[in-house]
Amino acid sequence: MNLNIFIQHFINALSLGSLYGLVAVGYTMVYGILRLINFAHGDIFMLGAYFVYFATIVYKLPWAVGVVTAIILTTICGLLVDRIAYKPLREAPRISALISAIGVSFFIENFAVVVFTGMPRPVVQPPILMKPIELSGGVRLIPLGILVPVVSFVLVGALLWLLYRTKPGLAMRAISFDIEATRMMGVSVNKIIALAFGLGSALAAVAGIMWALRYPRVEPFMGMTPGIKAFIAAVFGGIGSVPGAMIGGLILGFVEIMSVAFFPTLSGYKDAFAFLLLIMILLFRPTGLLGEKLEDKI
């Protein structure tokens, strides 16, 4: 394998991994607070991709406007999901919310089939993102491949800033350890939970948009597999930890791309790697790379 091809793979892995990471961050925030696997998160990601498709290709809005519109609409959807399907179940056994999450996931996917039809639709990539740049040594890079990781890192950086440098961020971190103690400090817990859903959905929207540009098409079930894999990335990095989710996403991206790059015969098994990683981490370090240990009380 020559350097050029290796760099291509490296960039590929970086952008795939950072996309997994962006989605994983949404899972990890919600799980950290509510101990709920938000199965619908992958479908929120899909909605983001569809919204941008409609905004820019069907309604011919400029890209920047289309992207912002898509992010706003997706965030609203994320908030609605929490309000309608999860909030009534806050006091219920955790398993009820989980089943509700499965129902919501199912609903969004099929609703998308009804509204958008099941046919995959091609996304037109803005040419500026696709024009290869020649570097020295014959290395060619496509701007999109650089854009994706850069945007992802900037956004996760911004999220970390919010979590560690602002009051709502402080409340969000506090809630994930002890909801009741946080309420005693005068924090409106439901607002903070909504904030977590909103931020997670916005990040998922960005990931969905970039995903749609990368594999230039959208379809109603496009969120399913990346969604599950991103959840695995979140578990791998340590559920509840934002940096962990990003690291988990990157590791997953590199494992998938590099294993197929070095062992092309394994390409059919590509989707299985995530699950093997998951099972291994759960067996040997159930709290994930950066996760905290939770003690059972007797």
Add this chain to the structure above:
Amino acid sequence: MESMLKVEKLNVNYGAIHAVRDVSLSINKGEIVTLIGANGAGKSSVIRAIMGLVKAKADEMTYTSPRDNNTVNILGRPAEEHVKLGIALSPEGRRILPQLTVEENLALGAYTRNDAQGIAEDVEYVYSLFPRLKERHRQKGSTLSGGEQQMLAVGRALMSRPDLLMLDEPSLGLAPILVDEVFGIIREINSQGRTILLVEQNAFAALKVAHKAYVLEVGAVGLSGTGAELLNNPKVRAAYLGG
């Protein structure tokens, strides 16, 4: 004297357990009132019900804010609104947030406030009460000793500038020398104008500082009086050691 908190016939049930039965109490502005009783007598349930953390029934539960002398019903209000009214709780078991630093725990205590200047002053005030916290201001809560965690819990409750400060077992698990220190600080806080409701297992220490005390026995008020009266009451000893 102006009444600040008035509770009439408070009842708390957990499933089949009747944890608090018809408890009535009143707190006047500027007082230290203590609620003592053996383990499992329902002390914490009373304080949690006042804070709005557990579902409770009562004939009356009202709070009169010294800020505007408005009397409001606080039964059935969510806990976060109590903080805005001027009530704060340092809960049993400290419940500090282990992964947040000392500074962040204090900042969380000031969550309802927006006056950066005042908050900074209060942080210094808490550090002056508990110099040990200042030394450890960048450390995570989980790395503090039990006594330091207790100080942090009290300091955090003070950060909302409460008019009524409720302390649930502040001496629990502390070495005797620290117990003295904590009660000294409770006095100091009170002398600066804050009203205090204190739930304690350490009856003698609590009675010494209290203006008024209630003894809880299996969920109901058995005795009440001034701290000094109860300090010499043989029944108090009986309530703890079973006679």
Add this chain to the structure above:
Amino acid sequence: MHRVRNLILTIIAVVLFAFFLDKAPDILNGYWQRILNLIAINAILALSLNLIYGITGMFSLGHAGFMAIGAYVSALLVLTPAQKNAMWILEDIYPWLLNVNAPFVVSLVIAGVIAAFFGLLVALPVLRLGGDYLGIATLGFAEIIRILITNTARLTNGSLGLKGIPAHTTLFMSWGCLGVVLLCMVCMLRSNFGGVLRAVRDDEVAARMMGINTFKVKVIAFTLGCFGGGLGGALMGNLITTIDPRMFMITQTYNILMIIVVGGLGSVTGSLIGSVLVTTMLEWLRIVENPITIGSINIPGIPGMRMVIFSLLLIIVIIFRREGIMGMREFSWDIFFPQAKAKPKAEPHESDTVLEVRDVMLKFGGLTAIDTLSFDIKHGQIMGLIGPNGAGKTSAFNVISGFYKPTSGSIKFLGRSIGGLSPDEVCKAGMSRTFQNIRLFGHETVLQNVMTGARIRQGYHWWMSLLPFVFTDVLREDAAVRAQALDLLGQLGLAEFAEEQASSLPYGAQRRLEIARALATRPKFLLLDEPAAGMNPQESEELLQFIRRLRDEFDLTILLIEHDMKVVMNVCDYIHVLDQGVHIAQGTPDEIKANPRVIEAYLGKGAA
């Protein structure tokens, strides 16, 4: 009496239904016959997932994977060599596989067994995880299985799938299989082993203290459930006649999950009702996806609408009727025969060192919960362990009963070292306990709670409970345990509650029930963690008498944590006092009352 009546009614119902199935091909068209078949298959799948999830409490999302295994195994066995030769186009089939062949019924059994084998492989590592992680890990396995099927073309024909599978699944086949599964499952769930499964779901910690190896029980339930999944998959393949890996996506698992949620998690009857409703509705809803013409109006079909309606229903059910149609209840003929509530009769009738604790220390990270604790308890003693909140009393209990390993020091029970044993092993050695915050198997009857406690004394193996009419030990031993349990309930004044749900009992009765359950393990040594907590003075007084009676009637040695000093001082022969993990005093009740260190620990400094 009514058991005979119910048996007769059941037989009549089965015969009538068989007669109906016999005539069905004449009465019903192909469409309805297919629905009828699907109902039976879905019921098998739902029952098996319900066994794993609703009854044993393991959140598994892997059912589609086990179905896939069953479907492929069965199909590969029933396809003829000629068919196989014609179908494997891209790659050649393994030569050994070409000629492997078996009759349909045999293939069903093999399909189930191989699915169960894979289930066992999955269970051994993964069931150590709990809750959501288990769900994700099993979902992962199901995906891996699907990926393997897609990529092992020489074995499975890859993504092309298998076609032309003979349509062996007749109405008698599918309903016959359901009948067998149902019979075995109902028998097992009615036996005491079934009670153990539900106990693991309700409270795993308490179940371990009843001497139950909960890991083993979970592995058994999971493996049996996987057998059902394989069987259902095999029947499905032979009904639809073509299979490919895309059939066994996560959506398939969701469908089954929906059936058991709608029917009621943990209810066999619910799974059956859920299968009928969900299967019929899924088929019926196809209408909305097909174009309809009413008069001159053409309504175009809306693809995807079926699942939209369906998922909305699921969300509505979970938000507004979480427990599903049946909750955890079951069908019984008795509902047709109004009668006075049957009250089980139960008339009330009928020194050496037990525990040696030496220098036990327990640390969590930097925190010392117990600092060098040593004491002995002699046979027949009632010993008290007291101290303020956070003194380390419950930690001491947890060390003695095997939930925590001591950091150092030794614990000998009846002369045998139990320092590193797990709770179930400690229980088998003759120790039992209650918990501070009552841990009953809340959804079970009072009687079943006690019977679960007696499970460790039963000799029959779990698999015998599937066929109790063959292995009559099951019936005999269950009857014996039942009689003993009723007897015990009578002695503890709980007989009137025998058929009530444990969580519905008044508080004091729940405390006594927890003790009754502990006694059912026939312990020599009993640990009571705050038995008087939450009791009023009168109840505490009764408890005093009760604890003394326990010691005398059951020849027990008792260690007691209690805050109600009246109880402690009156009932204990000897008392140890802990304060912040330190053993600060010991002595008779009078000595303790006069001990200045104790008074100080309780009343505060300056009290003595």
